[in-house]
Amino acid sequence: xxxxxxxxxxxxxxxxxxxxxxxxxxxxxxxxxxxxxxxxxxxxxxxxxxxxxxxxxxxxxxxxxxxxxxxxxxxxxxxxxxxxxxxxxxxxxxxxxxxxxxxxxxxxxxxxxxxxxxxxxxxxxxxxxxxxxxxxxxxxxxxxxxxxxxxxxxxxxxxxxxxxxxxxxxxxxxxxxxxxxxxxxxxxxxxxxxxxxxxxxxxxxxxxxxxxxxxxxxxxxxxxxxxxxxxxxxxxxxxxxxxxxxxxxxxxxxxxxxxxxxxxxxxxxxxxxxxxxxxxxxxxxxxxxxxxxxxxxxxxxxxxxxxxxxxxxxxxxxxxxxxxxxxxxxxxxxxxxxxxxxxxxxxxxxxxxxxxxxxxxxxxxxxxxxxxxxxxxxxxxxxxxxxxxxxxxxxxxxxxxxxxxx
Amino acid sequence: xxxxxxxxxxxxxxxxxxxxxxxxxxxxxxxxxxxxxxxxxxxxxxxxxxxxxxxxxxxxxxxxxxxxxxxxxxxxxxxxxxxxxxxxxxxxxxxxxxxxxxxxxxxxxxxxxxxxxxxxxxxxxxxxxx
Numbered sequence: 001x002x003x004x005x006x007x008x009x010x011x012x013x014x015x016x017x018x019x020x021x022x023x024x025x026x027x028x029x030x031x032x033x034x035x036x037x038x039x040x041x042x043x044x045x046x047x048x049x050x051x052x053x054x055x056x057x058x059x060x061x062x063x064x065x066x067x068x069x070x071x072x073x074x075x076x077x078x079x080x081x082x083x084x085x086x087x088x089x090x091x092x093x094x095x096x097x098x099x100x101x102x103x104x105x106x107x108x109x110x111x112x113x114x115x116x117x118x119x120x121x122x123x124x125x126x127x128x129x130x131x132x133x134x135x136x137x138x139x140x141x142x143x144x145x146x147x148x149x150x151x152x153x154x155x156x157x158x159x160x161x162x163x164x165x166x167x168x169x170x171x172x173x174x175x176x177x178x179x180x181x182x183x184x185x186x187x188x189x190x191x192x193x194x195x196x197x198x199x200x201x202x203x204x205x206x207x208x209x210x211x212x213x214x215x216x217x218x219x220x221x222x223x224x225x226x227x228x229x230x231x232x233x234x235x236x237x238x239x240x241x242x243x244x245x246x247x248x249x250x251x252x253x254x255x256x257x258x259x260x261x262x263x264x265x266x267x268x269x270x271x272x273x274x275x276x277x278x279x280x281x282x283x284x285x286x287x288x289x290x291x292x293x294x295x296x297x298x299x300x301x302x303x304x305x306x307x308x309x310x311x312x313x314x315x316x317x318x319x320x321x322x323x324x325x326x327x328x329x330x331x332x333x334x335x336x337x338x339x340x341x342x343x344x345x346x347x348x349x350x351x352x353x354x355x356x357x358x359x360x361x362x363x364x365x366x367x368x369x370x371x372x373x374x375x376x377x378x379x380x381x382x383x384x385x386x387x388x389x390x391x392x393x394x395x396x397x398x399x400x401x402x403x404x405x406x
Numbered sequence: 407x408x409x410x411x412x413x414x415x416x417x418x419x420x421x422x423x424x425x426x427x428x429x430x431x432x433x434x435x436x437x438x439x440x441x442x443x444x445x446x447x448x449x450x451x452x453x454x455x456x457x458x459x460x461x462x463x464x465x466x467x468x469x470x471x472x473x474x475x476x477x478x479x480x481x482x483x484x485x486x487x488x489x490x491x492x493x494x495x496x497x498x499x500x501x502x503x504x505x506x507x508x509x510x511x512x513x514x515x516x517x518x519x520x521x522x523x524x525x526x527x528x529x530x531x532x533x534x535x536x
Contacts, residue, residue: 222448222458223500223517229441230497230521236434240407243430244416256420260412267409268494269465271525275493276414290523291410294494296438297520301460301498303442304449 010091013084229300237292241285268294457512461499462520467492474499475519478527490524497521 265273272291279287408423417423427435449458463474469490477496499520506513 219456219458219502219517222445222453225441225445225448226460226498226500226518229438229445232434232437232441233497236431236438239431239434240427244411244414247416251415251418253415254418257412257415257418260409260420263409264413267465271528272465272494273413275528276410281414281416288410288414290494290496291414292407293496294523295407295410296435297462297495297498300438300442300445301462303439304445304460304498306446 010084010088013087017080017084233293233296233300234289237289237296238285240292241281241287241289244288245281245283245285247282267298455504457503458517459501459503461501461516462495463492463522465492465494466525467522469522469524473516473519474522477521477523490526493523493525493527495520495522 261273261277264276268291272294275287276291281288407427408420411417411423411427412420417426445460449460461473463469467474469476469492474492497520498518499516500518502515502517504513504515505511
């Protein structure tokens, strides 16, 4: 509670005195009368209020009474003033105490205010930090809540997927069990098929031995070989002709000469014999070379077309078989090996009276046989010559070629 | 060949001709036989897509330039004669037969024409060495 100033307290005491003076005029009437007289006699008139007519003056018996009463009033006033001064001093002391208290209070208040300011600043800092932390916590909390929701969602998805996978696993196990049974069945069929394939492969191998092989050479190879053969025939014939033309003189004609002349005439005709016999050969090997070329050509043709070089079996047999196979539609033509293999089996079993089925013959079990090498077996050049003069294989004739009868 | 030698009167003993011929041209004949055997194997065993065979013309065949070749190349000088005949063959020919659905049953292709000597050579100039 704030303490009032000392002047106010004095003023307040004076005002209380004035209030009591007018409230209780009987108590202060002597004093008031004294003041009025002093004022009329040139004395004090300060206490008059100008309404003397309305306020009746007290009546004194004597001058002395009046003075006595005034003295008493002055004394009372003096006492009142003393008490008021004492009270004023007391109040002044109190006022000083109060001022001290007020100063200390203010100092304390300032200190407290400063502390309060510092505390307030600290609290503000704390509040700011708290606010910041709060925001951070709110942010972190939001993020964690978001993550939590994501994790929860992932967990739910994974749980759902796990359920789905478990269902699929169960289904797959069922399918696997079914497949296992199917696999066993397939393996059984596979083993059966493998055995079938194996047997069929064996049959195929048997059949392949009977199939013609693809050509290993081209026509140009045969042409080149025939060209080289012709050149060699020419060289050989020329060599023989040179050797024969260098022989001096002619021996006496013998039976062998007549027989040879008959054979040559049968082979090449009378004009050829005339050419050989009538043209002089000494130092003129041309005719002999031509004759030798003709002989070697027939000889080489026989070798190149021979089925085999054995005396038996009859060569016509192979030729007929080959022709029949060729004309019956086997094309590409059957290889000579194939035909000869068939014929060899047939011929090898023919002596025992058994006839082997060629198509079913097994190369693993059938006996090895020698390899026939010829397609024809003209035992002599003379035979080859006769072939071309009437008993020739039909395929060896030119289709457009007309042959005179011999 | 022995008959030709005997026919020409160069020798008169047939028994001796084998040794004589071998002595004269044994290597050449062996080479010819070797090549002929090789040709036998080639045409008989290695060629199956077609029937390739050697050809030659025999004596007194009508000369046909489509299928033969005059070894001396003068058949055109004989004019329009169509009765030219073959005396003998000097070089082997080669032809290729392929089965077909035509009238003949096959297609005949000449790969090498056989070279022949015509009989007219006897009435022409003396035979000279090639």
